[in-house]
Amino acid sequence: MKKLLRQLIQADSTQNKGEVLAAEVIATYFNRHGIDCRVDQWDGNRANVVAHVKTGRRRPALLFVCHLDVVGPGEENWRHPPFAAVEDGGRIYGRGTTDMKGGTAAAVAAICEMARSKKGLQGDIVFAATAGEETDSSGVVRFMQDRDSLPPLAGIVVPEPTDFAVITAHRGLFWLKITTRGKAVHSSMPERGVNAIGAMKRVLDELERYEIQAEPHPLLGKCSMSVNMIAGGEAMNIVPDRCSLGVDIRTLPGQDHETIRYDFERMLARLKTGVPQFDGELAIERSAQAIETDPECEFVKTFCSAVGVDLTNVIGYTTDAPHLLPLGAPIVIFGPGKPRMCHQVDEYIEIADLQTGEDLFKSVIARFLA
Numbered sequence: 001m002k003k004l005l006r007q008l009i010q011a012d013s014t015q016n017k018g019e020v021l022a023a024e025v026i027a028t029y030f031n032r033h034g035i036d037c038r039v040d041q042w043d044g045n046r047a048n049v050v051a052h053v054k055t056g057r058r059r060p061a062l063l064f065v066c067h068l069d070v071v072g073p074g075e076e077n078w079r080h081p082p083f084a085a086v087e088d089g090g091r092i093y094g095r096g097t098t099d100m101k102g103g104t105a106a107a108v109a110a111i112c113e114m115a116r117s118k119k120g121l122q123g124d125i126v127f128a129a130t131a132g133e134e135t136d137s138s139g140v141v142r143f144m145q146d147r148d149s150l151p152p153l154a155g156i157v158v159p160e161p162t163d164f165a166v167i168t169a170h171r172g173l174f175w176l177k178i179t180t181r182g183k184a185v186h187s188s189m190p191e192r193g194v195n196a197i198g199a200m201k202r203v204l205d206e207l208e209r210y211e212i213q214a215e216p217h218p219l220l221g222k223c224s225m226s227v228n229m230i231a232g233g234e235a236m237n238i239v240p241d242r243c244s245l246g247v248d249i250r251t252l253p254g255q256d257h258e259t260i261r262y263d264f265e266r267m268l269a270r271l272k273t274g275v276p277q278f279d280g281e282l283a284i285e286r287s288a289q290a291i292e293t294d295p296e297c298e299f300v301k302t303f304c305s306a307v308g309v310d311l312t313n314v315i316g317y318t319t320d321a322p323h324l325l326p327l328g329a330p331i332v333i334f335g336p337g338k339p340r341m342c343h344q345v346d347e348y349i350e351i352a353d354l355q356t357g358e359d360l361f362k363s364v365i366a367r368f369l370a
């Protein structure tokens with residue numbers, strides 16, 4: 001399994017490289033263990049990989065969903081090269097060791113191991129590792145287009161790094177982009193143009209007064225909004241005709257993203273009414289609902305007992321899990337690796353944690369399917 005993780009890290013799957021190499025590493029591993037596995041490739045180097053352990057289906061299946069992509073290594077120097085997968089002091093270093101190739105390798109190894117004793121399995125295991133979780137979720141969306149081919153599910157496991165906490169809820173994500181347009185002229189005569197940055201100031205003033213209406217969640221806290229990007233202007237001597245703003249909103253379970261969209265549309269319409277030359281438009285960059293699985297449901301209770309955890313928990317970051325909600329199965333996020341390692345320089349995973357991860361995934365499979 002350590003070798004599998006090292007090969008996965010070496011198969012650089014940052015945004016520009018795409019996921020196809022990492023998908024092939026996993027497909028080769030499954031095929032070598034006699035498990036049906038398919039790489040779905042599109043747009044050149046984008047890829048998902050889906051494996052299916054087929055049985056007599058006396059019990060509902062388990063679905064494991066991972067992501068293949070990793071974020072870039074950044075500008076800083078790493079202690080060990082980020083795609084070399086160097087083993088040092090009981091750890092493996094490299095981009096993706098924690099987020100989330102470690103959990104992926106542990107799940108793949110556990111599935112192959114359990115499938116070896118296939119006669120003992122009472123239900124199917126489906127494994128998917130998808131593209132673009134860190135960017136556009138295109139892989140999980142594509143996987144879901146094929147969802148009719150899935151067997152009935154007992155539940156879904158997302159092996160993101162939770163340091164072995166059983167996570168049943170996280171906030172959703174709603175990314176909005178506002179663009180204001182003006183008229184470019186030489187800035188020695190600004191009165192002849194329309195300044196798009198000036199228009200964006202009106203938007204920012206409105207946003208400062210705006211509060212999203214949502215009751216705080218007992219565990220997840222409040223819905224939050226943060227203006228994180230702004231861009232506009234071509235040169236010091238041109239009145240800008242375009243300015244754009246990026247807003248990151250984190251939503252709570254049950255919160256409707258459409259309501260927030262409507263608030264923003266209304267705000268832009270109001271500005272237009274007040275200032276006729278105001279021209280602003282809204283675009284949705286990314287939208288994924290919050291997830292909340294009932295911690296008291298049978299699947300979660302059985303899962304917790306299989307991995308020896310008493311209490312479920314929540315996390316601050318988001319995952320691809322919301323895209324799996326249409327499957328109608330309970331979802332838990334659970335895997336090896338410390339969440340604080342995600343996206344860090346010198347990202348590593350403890351080899352002992354990897355092994356524990358594999359053992360616990362085997363125990364989960366045994367509890368539900370053996």
Ligand SMILES: [Zn+2]
Pocket residue numbers: 067099100133160161
């Ligand atoms: Zn991740």
